[in-house]
Amino acid sequence: MSAFQGTRMNPSKFHKSQLKFLAFLIPLAIFMALPIVYIFFHAFKPIDELFAYPPRFFVENPTLQNFVDLFTKTNDTGVPMSRFLFNSVVITLIVVVLTVIISTMAGYALSKKNFRMKKAIFEINTLALMFVPAAVMIPRYLLIDELGLINTFLVHILPLLAMPIGLFLVKQFIDQIPDELLEAARLDGASDFQIFVRIIIPLVKPAIATIAILSFQLVWNSVESSSLYVNDEGLKTFSFYMSTLTSTVEGNNVAGQGLAAAASLIMFVPNLIIFIILQSQVMNTMAHSGIK
Amino acid sequence: MKKKPNKRDYSPWMFLAPYIIFFTTFIIIPVAAAILLSFTYFNAIETPTFIGLSNYVGLITQDEVFMQKILPNTLTFALIVGPGGYILSFILAWALAQVPKRMRTVLALIIYSPSMTAGVAMAVVWTIIFSGDETGYLNSLLLTMGVLLEPIQWLQSPEYLMKIMIFVTLWGSMGVGFLAMLSGVLNINTEIYEAGYIDGINNRFQEIIYITIPSMKPQMLFGAVMAVVGTFQAGAIGVALSGANPTPQYAGQLMVNHLEDYGFIRYEMGYAAAISVVLLIVVYLFSKVAWRLFGEKD
Numbered sequence: 001m002s003a004f005q006g007t008r009m010n011p012s013k014f015h016k017s018q019l020k021f022l023a024f025l026i027p028l029a030i031f032m033a034l035p036i037v038y039i040f041f042h043a044f045k046p047i048d049e050l051f052a053y054p055p056r057f058f059v060e061n062p063t064l065q066n067f068v069d070l071f072t073k074t075n076d077t078g079v080p081m082s083r084f085l086f087n088s089v090v091i092t093l094i095v096v097v098l099t100v101i102i103s104t105m106a107g108y109a110l111s112k113k114n115f116r117m118k119k120a121i122f123e124i125n126t127l128a129l130m131f132v133p134a135a136v137m138i139p140r141y142l143l144i145d146e147l148g149l150i151n152t153f154l155v156h157i158l159p160l161l162a163m164p165i166g167l168f169l170v171k172q173f174i175d176q177i178p179d180e181l182l183e184a185a186r187l188d189g190a191s192d193f194q195i196f197v198r199i200i201i202p203l204v205k206p207a208i209a210t211i212a213i214l215s216f217q218l219v220w221n222s223v224e225s226s227s228l229y230v231n232d233e234g235l236k237t238f239s240f241y242m243s244t245l246t247s248t249v250e251g252n253n254v255a256g257q258g259l260a261a262a263a264s265l266i267m268f269v270p271n272l273i274i275f276i277i278l279q280s281q282v283m284n285t286m287a288h289s290g291i292k
Numbered sequence: 293m294k295k296k297p298n299k300r301d302y303s304p305w306m307f308l309a310p311y312i313i314f315f316t317t318f319i320i321i322p323v324a325a326a327i328l329l330s331f332t333y334f335n336a337i338e339t340p341t342f343i344g345l346s347n348y349v350g351l352i353t354q355d356e357v358f359m360q361k362i363l364p365n366t367l368t369f370a371l372i373v374g375p376g377g378y379i380l381s382f383i384l385a386w387a388l389a390q391v392p393k394r395m396r397t398v399l400a401l402i403i404y405s406p407s408m409t410a411g412v413a414m415a416v417v418w419t420i421i422f423s424g425d426e427t428g429y430l431n432s433l434l435l436t437m438g439v440l441l442e443p444i445q446w447l448q449s450p451e452y453l454m455k456i457m458i459f460v461t462l463w464g465s466m467g468v469g470f471l472a473m474l475s476g477v478l479n480i481n482t483e484i485y486e487a488g489y490i491d492g493i494n495n496r497f498q499e500i501i502y503i504t505i506p507s508m509k510p511q512m513l514f515g516a517v518m519a520v521v522g523t524f525q526a527g528a529i530g531v532a533l534s535g536a537n538p539t540p541q542y543a544g545q546l547m548v549n550h551l552e553d554y555g556f557i558r559y560e561m562g563y564a565a566a567i568s569v570v571l572l573i574v575v576y577l578f579s580k581v582a583w584r585l586f587g588e589k590d
Contacts, residue, residue, distance in 0.1 A: 019391060036417075055428075107306075130579045134551075136328075139323075143317070264417055272405060275401070287476075
């Protein structure tokens, strides 16, 4: 082993030969983190620092004023900000839970059951990994209109439930579970449903965590449903409200910047926390993500 | 479909039903409808009338904006952001795999974090940074350094908008594909490397080409498909940054925006559907290239 001069992947401890990688990675990581660190500071700046010229990167006298303003603000039609946040939280929770259940169920069937069309369905799903929802926004709109979903709460939820990448990842993950285990449970008299709940779900927790994150990012950041399918202001989401702040940021409206930064932070922080909590599960799932 | 292997076992369908219902409703039917509508004239009020290939012919021969701006823009954007972001993801994943775990986790988290909220939410930050007057961060920085004499309207200028879009999208492109490749690099058996060196590989570059990439083809393909989709998904960024559709002098106009312009602003649904179909075909062709490079079967 000591004579081996090549790359040492996944080293267990630090060695000075790793410095060259760090010399490349650390500056890049800092550069990539800058905009995020920047919103963080910006969100806590008092008004005179927002207006300061030349603009400063760091905040000197942090204040929660921007958050207070944001929470007490109502939009043009009198809908309070908290309403948008409430909508977003409810929609996100429902979508994440349902997506996880639906994908895991389908993944179980595609991985462990034998039936005709099994292969075909999985291949169609793999093809659908390439699907770009924005490309079919017109027919989607017409369909949603036809189904009577315009201006309903459901329109935020239903279109996001089938997530090809979620099914793909969970199916690959369930493939790792040995058939013998399920066979043994079946001999002990477990029903299909019991096998699914007692064996599959506990064993695929990492994949479930991953789908949950991906689905969370999709729905929490989504503005499409609010901007296209909903006219009723009270039914719109926080991410949409936040995107309307963008237009007011243009030009000299510096006061709006503090609000926008505070809103960005509210958008960003949940993503970050969830990812930090679940990151090892995600990496575990990604090991099985390959398309073969 | 009714004939089952041995006994009539409907259980797979019970587990699959919810997924298939939503998948069909919100993915298959819209794609099929886009294809059908693309052969019609449809203004969202009257019933669609069949007009054959006219929409496609019009798109190629009469839509000057499409041929002169949209298509070149989309291809430039896609060719830089797609492969660029992908190669960057791979290099970062490869370098990250060679530092110890704790450091790697922190760095990977930072590099991944822009992709979590990339897109519209982050457009706010970028509009402040690239703000057009002297209080914009970039302007202020360049003015103090003496690079500029007067502020530039970055996001309203046809000259810079596209470059900024590419930059911002690349910044946020280390997403799921990046994570997949990172775990791909980490899971390669070290013995393969040792064997490779015995077989005469003598530098890092050869090592990447002959060992690393071939050993993680499935993750490479997954990453590539994610890169392609991410690229075409990012279409809204130009409109979000400049705050207008169409973007100033169509400088940042991509196919997705053109589609939205015809569909929801001009209500030419049939024509918009034809653009959809062309877009889906472009995405498919890009993915096909990835499949050729890294797929294990064809």
